[in-house]
Amino acid sequence: MMDGNQMVIELRNICKNYYLGKQEVPVLSNISLSVESHEFVSIMGPSGAGKSTLMNILGCLDRPTSGSYRLAGEEVAGLSDEQLAYTRNREIGFVFQSFNLLPRLSALDNVILPMVYGNVYKSERRPRAEALLRELGLGERIGHMPSELSGGQRQRVAIARALVNDPAIIMADEPTGNLDSKSTKDVMDILVRLYKTGKTIILVTHEASVADYATRHVILADGQISQDLRRKP
Amino acid sequence: MTNNIYLESVLMAWNSIVSSKMRSLLTMLGIIIGVCAVIVLVSIGYGVRSNIEKNISSLGSNLLIVMPGSSRSAGVRSAAGSMQTLTYKDYEAIKKLPNIESAAPSIKTSYVVVYGNKNWTTSVVGVTDDYAKVRNLSVESGRLWTETEFNKRDRVAVIGTTVATQLFGDESPLGKKIRINNDPFTVIGVLESKGYSFSDQDDRILAPFTTVQERMMGITYVSTIELTTVNSNVMTQVQSDITNLLRTRHQIQTGQDNDFSVENSQDILKTMESTTSTLTLFLGSIAAISLVVGGIGIMNIMLVSVTERTREIGIRKALGATYHMIIIQFLIEAVTVSVAGGIIGILAGIGISWLVSSLTSLSTVITALPIIGSFFFSVIIGLVFGLYPARKAAKLNPIDALHYE
Numbered sequence: 001m002m003d004g005n006q007m008v009i010e011l012r013n014i015c016k017n018y019y020l021g022k023q024e025v026p027v028l029s030n031i032s033l034s035v036e037s038h039e040f041v042s043i044m045g046p047s048g049a050g051k052s053t054l055m056n057i058l059g060c061l062d063r064p065t066s067g068s069y070r071l072a073g074e075e076v077a078g079l080s081d082e083q084l085a086y087t088r089n090r091e092i093g094f095v096f097q098s099f100n101l102l103p104r105l106s107a108l109d110n111v112i113l114p115m116v117y118g119n120v121y122k123s124e125r126r127p128r129a130e131a132l133l134r135e136l137g138l139g140e141r142i143g144h145m146p147s148e149l150s151g152g153q154r155q156r157v158a159i160a161r162a163l164v165n166d167p168a169i170i171m172a173d174e175p176t177g178n179l180d181s182k183s184t185k186d187v188m189d190i191l192v193r194l195y196k197t198g199k200t201i202i203l204v205t206h207e208a209s210v211a212d213y214a215t216r217h218v219i220l221a222d223g224q225i226s227q228d229l230r231r232k233p
Numbered sequence: 234m235t236n237n238i239y240l241e242s243v244l245m246a247w248n249s250i251v252s253s254k255m256r257s258l259l260t261m262l263g264i265i266i267g268v269c270a271v272i273v274l275v276s277i278g279y280g281v282r283s284n285i286e287k288n289i290s291s292l293g294s295n296l297l298i299v300m301p302g303s304s305r306s307a308g309v310r311s312a313a314g315s316m317q318t319l320t321y322k323d324y325e326a327i328k329k330l331p332n333i334e335s336a337a338p339s340i341k342t343s344y345v346v347v348y349g350n351k352n353w354t355t356s357v358v359g360v361t362d363d364y365a366k367v368r369n370l371s372v373e374s375g376r377l378w379t380e381t382e383f384n385k386r387d388r389v390a391v392i393g394t395t396v397a398t399q400l401f402g403d404e405s406p407l408g409k410k411i412r413i414n415n416d417p418f419t420v421i422g423v424l425e426s427k428g429y430s431f432s433d434q435d436d437r438i439l440a441p442f443t444t445v446q447e448r449m450m451g452i453t454y455v456s457t458i459e460l461t462t463v464n465s466n467v468m469t470q471v472q473s474d475i476t477n478l479l480r481t482r483h484q485i486q487t488g489q490d491n492d493f494s495v496e497n498s499q500d501i502l503k504t505m506e507s508t509t510s511t512l513t514l515f516l517g518s519i520a521a522i523s524l525v526v527g528g529i530g531i532m533n534i535m536l537v538s539v540t541e542r543t544r545e546i547g548i549r550k551a552l553g554a555t556y557h558m559i560i561i562q563f564l565i566e567a568v569t570v571s572v573a574g575g576i577i578g579i580l581a582g583i584g585i586s587w588l589v590s591s592l593t594s595l596s597t598v599i600t601a602l603p604i605i606g607s608f609f610f611s612v613i614i615g616l617v618f619g620l621y622p623a624r625k626a627a628k629l630n631p632i633d634a635l636h637y638e
């Protein structure tokens with residue numbers, strides 16, 4: 001659907017302010033960033049630099065205070081809540097630091113959930129979810145509840161859930177923050193594999209070793225982009 | 234296979250209810266108790282009513298009751314029957330009127346009755362033999378008094394089954410001496426049980442009219458005169474004959490009020506019905522209050538569960554759930570819980586009504602109205618009290634919900 005070097009994400013002069021009581025606190029100021037299709041971008045920076053806020057705006061979970069955000073050529077500010085929900089469902093897959101699996105649903109049902117909201121035919125759901133879980137090495141754990149899985153397994157379930165509607169972009173917010181080094185490597189290997197199959201990956205992290213997997217490093221400081229480095233994969 | 238967002242939401246709501254059984258059960262409890270209370274209390278109300286109707290109609294449709302009017306002093310009217318204007322002579326005169334099958338005077342008072350070391354307060358009714366005919370009473374064991382005993386004002390008594398149980402237990406009361414208001418009486422018979430309507434119909438003692446009136450109370454008037462007509466067509470005629478007769482006998486001038494009243498069983502039935510409807514309404518409203526409290530319980534739990542599940546809502550929204558999907562899921566959860574509670578409450582209510590009627594002397598009548606009414610009420614409660622927390626949940630910004638701690 002998208003050409004190799006089409007702009008997937010175009011941010012222009014994005015600002016985001018929060019209110020602490022009556023005081024306005026700027027978190028992001030004048031961020032302009034373009035991401036092409038099939039890039040692996042890491043967003044780094046110290047705590048409080050605005051990494052997660054930027055990620056939330058990119059993921060359509062939050063709206064910017066001002067500025068323009070075009071996602072796959074479409075201005076996000078003009079989308080209704082329904083359209084935003086559709087976008088989150090179809091175009092973006094989220095991976096969170098704290099996994100964010102629904103605790104009362106099995107691994108399989110967690111993966112099925114985006115297909116429920118995405119109106120996928122019922123007969124397709126289970127095979128698709130099972131295939132993905134098996135691909136990520138969770139074939140034996142399909143019916144387990146999240147509480148019965150290790151951190152690395154939970155994050156792999158979360159990745160399966162992010163992938164199940166075949167989105168073009170994967171957004172991972174500190175995906176390895178709660179994982180040991182072995183699981184970290186597993187998860188990063190999966191992300192690299194996804195990048196190689198053509199997904200666009202945005203990764204927020206504060207660990208340089210994790211960021212090294214990416215092909216482009218955007219470094220934030222005090223709500224502004226301080227460096228934007230590309231390297232050949 | 235079709236995709237229906239409502240069906241999906243029902244399934245999701247169902248999963249959520251099943252996966253948190255305790256919370257769902259607690260939520261349902263309020264509704265269960267409310268619906269159950271409505272059904273049980275209303276069925277008791279209807280039971281009392283149908284019992285009274287049955288009893289009054291068992292008196293026969295051709296029963297007339299003559300009672301003294303209410304006394305009036307300085308413009309204040311006392312209760313009907315409080316005057317002492319009816320006499321035994323009135324009874325004898327009425328008895329001679331045409332179309333009357335049988336008539337009986339009665340006088341009623343309340344005394345402590347003692348047998349051995351047991352005592353029981355009950356009503357003692359002084360009557361003539363015809364009372365049994367008028368009231369369809371029969372003696373289960375023993376006998377009624379003889380004419381000689383009646384004329385001699387003998388102290389003999391025929392007791393109801395409740396009195397027999399209370400005083401004698403399993404012992405046979407026949408021939409035993411009891412003391413009524415300290416006068417020794419011989420029990421000569423036990424009445425056949427008439428059951429319960431408004432008051433226990435078996436909790437009474439019959440004694441010869443003459444004995445009660447003269448020996449015990451020392452009065453000259455009678456409380457009521459009850460009579461049956463030969464058939465129900467002549468009721469109105471007899472009613473006006475009695476009125477004319479008594480007006481003449483009591484020397485009431487034209488334009489003056491009667492100092493007595495003549496009522497037929499239909500009139501009494503109507504009065505009783507209005508009393509029992511009030512009773513049913515009263516019981517029903519108590520139950521309705523508990524239903525509303527149950528509804529507030531649902532709202533509480535829904536609010537708590539929305540707060541508790543804010544993160545879950547955030548995750549669902551991040552995965553692409555829309556406002557409508559979230560609101561429908563929560564609404565369906567609330568309605569499913571209240572409908573399930575309603576159904577359990579209905580079954581429990583029917584069961585308890587059945588138990589009440591089989592274990593106690595109260596009878597219950599289960600009708601469709603309280604069942605249908607309380608069921609729809611519980612659905613509406615689910616909708617109304619589910620809507621507010623559902624809206625609150627669905628409106629949350631996904632990132633605020635996700636970061637909720």
